[in-house]
Amino acid sequence: MKFKSLTIYLLVSSIFLLCLLSILKIMSTLQGINFTNLNISQNFILGICLSLGLLVIGNKLNHLIKIFSFTSVFTIFYLYINESAPIWYYISVFLVILFFSHKVKNYNLNYLKEDFVSEKIIFDFITLFGIIFFAFVILFPFYIMLVTSFKTQIALLVNPLDFSLNFKEDLSDLFKSYFVIFDTYNFGRYILISSLVSIGTVIITLMFAIPAAYAVARLNFFGKTFLSSSILVIYMFPAIVLVIPLYTVFSQLGLRNSVVGLLIVYTATTLPVAIYMLQGYFKSIPKEIEDAGIMDGHSWFGIILKIIIPLSLPAIASVALYVFMIAWNEFLFSLMFLDNPKSFTLSRAIQYLTGDAETPRQYLMAGSVIVTLPVLIIFIYFEKYLVSGLTAGSVKG
Amino acid sequence: MSNTLSKIEKRTAYTLLLPAVFLVFSIILFPIFANIWISFKEVGLKDIRIPEPRAKKIIKYVSEDKSELKIIYKLRNSSLIQKITDVEFKDKLPKDIKPIDLDSRCIFKSKIIKCQFGEWRPKYRENFEILVKNEKNKEIDKKIIKSQKPNLSGKSDNILLTTNFTLNNFKKVFYENDFIDLLLTTFYFTFFGTIGAIIFGILAAQLVNQNFYGRSFMRSILLFPYVGPVVALAYTWTLLLDPNSGTFNALMVNFNIFDEPINLLGQKYMVMNIFGFELKLRLALTTVIFFEIWRYFPLAFLFILARLQAVPKDLYEAAEVDGAGPLKKFIHITLPQITAIISILFMIRFIWNFNKFEDIFLLTGGASGTRTLPINVYQQGFAISDIGMGSAVSIVIVLLLIIFMFIYFKLIGRKANEI
Structure with a gap:
């Protein structure tokens, strides 16, 4: 039993350390350091020795002294095994091993005798590994997007692995791609159109959705059950089956290449989910408050304006943000309806740029950063509202 | 009493719902049904542009004192496949300027030239000329004449609205x-x-x-x-x-x-x-x-x-x-x-x-x-x-989707309400 859990502990922990060191090595390679070997087997054995050492010493030494001495010794071993590199890399290795040694502080020979210890070890390390794995897999493309926008096409063709940024040079050189896409590719205009369309969609959607949601939530009328159950069904119908008829009708009405056309379509496609989200919230408002409003002689309109809206501001905010994000990120309709560069939205403009193989990739990535950044900032800042929106809206995407 | 109140309630409900329901109907439900219509027709992308009579105006001086000039209208049917009938042409001339020897298809009345061109076949082209003269023999400003755009109108069949149906699109979807x-x-x-x-x-x-x-x-x-x-x-x-x-x-x-x-x-x-x-x-x-x-x-x-x-x-x-x-x-x-x-x-x-x-x-x-x-x-x-073909594929998607949704609501619909 003890032997089994010991083996599992050694294996799992050293695989974890190996992953940490490999990710560090990959990220350093992208800073222009010339590594060509991950040294998997040697580093794995190193990891086993380190884990074993830490386990055997256990609590016999002061924790700080223990981890610092082990880390120093093993960093030196690591240097000996691996290729030479600049000093900041060794400092990073030192920190990684320090982090690892600290993380395994709970493990000692006695701990291995407990029940289910091998399962617990695996779960612990999967958690640790999972955090690093998910963070790396998700952030890596975003990182590449950002750093590519600061590089040049020629430099990247010479060495596709060198993403190091030279901060010593002129800052205007570093941000050159951003100046270029604003000057030559008219991105200022596209930002304006995208903002106009997204904010317009939010306002019109709310104007239509709030009264409708109130009617569904509160009033009795013929066909209510049918309507409220068909909202979600309508929402499930995908944009791709609407595209051809809308394209034909919009061409004949002259609504293609116009902001108005986009506003109509975006509003209609976001309305069902907006109504669904709002009516759920309206139902949770106590009816007595409205009755008081009726007593005061308010009309239905007055009740909505003076009672319902002020009371449901958080829900309205989350609907607004959610609709804004859908409209800002929307691509299919802007692809179909816009073919004149004068009326492009940001997404369509970036897609248009990629159509030209000559467009250097740093411009594309600078454009991508510009279209991504507002959404991510809004998301981080208003996360609380947005998450509730995402869960209630639940399914779009 | 309560009856009238519920009537008012109903009416309010419909008023509040109307804008949203109308929009969703016209943008989401109408296209789904329109797909069925289009999928039974052989329609290409080029067919959905409505044929238009078009005219380009070119102006040349013909006399030395610039009091006479020739207006050339390059007329054409924008469509390569469809005819236009009852083409009507209108253009306005500035004060004191009158046409000489007007074409028999046209009349000049209170500064407006009005012409009936009848039927234009597909790809139709014509260079239509009018000579005009200033009555007081003064110089005519080219720019003023050029800035006036001619107005053309005509009737044409909309291929989407005809009632010729075919199953070819679906045959192609399934076999080719x-x-x-x-x-x-x-x-x-x-x-x-x-x-x-x-x-x-x-x-x-x-x-x-x-x-x-x-x-x-x-x-x-x-x-x-x-x-x-x-x-x-x-x-x-x-x-x-x-x-x-x-x-x-x-x-x-x-x-x-x-x-x-x-x-x-x-x-x-x-x-x-x-x-x-x-x-x-x-x-x-x-x-x-x-x-x-x-x-x-x-x-x-x-x-x-x-x-x-x-x-x-x-x-x-x-x-x-x-x-x-x-x-x-x-x-x-x-x-x-x-x-x-x-x-x-x-x-x-x-x-x-x-x-x-x-x-x-x-x-x-x-x-x-x-x-x-x-x-x-x-x-x-x-x-x-091939718009018709695209619509036919859309119909296949919608049908499969309806099947999925049916399964979804049968199997899981009840569970969804419990959560």
């Missing part, structure tokens, strides 16, 4: 379109994309449900791929996976994991040799599925996390007292708690992935064996310019 392959690719993409997103969602939710430093930050990061704009993310991936100078291939070659760069998005099959068995992997499709998982597992994560946080803690404590390890706790407590939400997620994501267009279009454009039904709608309608 690799329909089986199309369907299989769509299901492969949908099924594995959905399953993968849910598995990663469970893992991530299980992870974030534990206590560690930076947990709320981690939750935000996990949602990044879902909230980011698809265009930016898809192009970043394309760049990353580019076989010539993409970071991914460069890294793999650098560390000797790959012998040579692999075109992950442009190669249809990859032959793998596992224990002597030759396995043909649909490479580009698999890559697209991975993108799909990467982008949509956050949604599954969000739902499963919300459910996990509602699981009472004492369940786990009781299990611990009974001597259950982490694995047993996961299988016997966590999994039963999340099966309902997983089945709902599966159905919803299945329907959405089934309709996914943007991701595949931006990554591969439907090439290298990634042609799914929605991509086919675009290819037929806009790349091959």
